[in-house]
Amino acid sequence: MQTYLTSSKRRSDLADDVLVQRAQSGDHGAFELLVDRYSALLLQLICHLVQDEHLAHDVLQYVFLQLYRSLPTLRVGGTLKAWLSQVARNRCLDELRRKRPIFFSEIIPEPEGDEFSHLITLLDPDLPPEEQLEQDELRELLLEAIETLPLRYRAVVLLRYVSQLSFREIGQELGIPDSTAKTYFHRARKPLRALLEPEFAHERGMEKQ
Secondary structure, rough: HHHHHHHHHHHOOOOHHHHHHHHHHHHHHHHHHHHHHHHHHHHHHHHHHHHHHHHHHHHHHHHHHHHHHHHHHHHOOOHHHHHHHHHHHHHHHHHHEEEEEOOOOOOOOOOOOOOOHHHHHHHOOOEEEEEEEEHHHHHHHHHHHHHHHHHHHHHHHHHHHOOOOOOHHHHHHHHHHHHHHHHHHHHHHHHHHHHHHHHHHHHHHHHHH
16 A cells, blocks of 8 residues: 555656656556646636636636647647646637627726727617617627737737736736736737727717717
């Protein structure tokens, strides 16, 4: 019994690269050790991003499924923790896009500017069905516009508006300074406005009629 426990402890002390190599050779125990090693850390990260415990467990399962599927081509010598965290973040962003629509009014800037202040009129939960349909289409347009952003900007925008994280929290989750997160956020507004301004102009024109 003591020998078995000692053997198990030795396996659990093995480096990630060694466990990955063993898992690539068909050692299911090595793969399970990797799952045990990173489950708690990843679940904490995912829960913070999606704000939904049930969804977080689904995302966690997806991450480890991706790890299993990627074993044949996974390069040893890298940082497995960083790879798993990136897969988790990307999946979270995908889930956040599905979680709920983003309202146009949610891209109103902070008090230092009023670039999008007119968009507050587009948010009305009591619209009649036909206008609600039009608003839904506008939300989809916004999501499509966000999809055109560079990934580093897209991640910040989604984490800011959907998960409602502060710039400090976004910086922590993405591994960048909070000042960089804020810079990316503000830089994302210009291309978003360029893509969406025709719709804004159309809405304002309809209001004047």
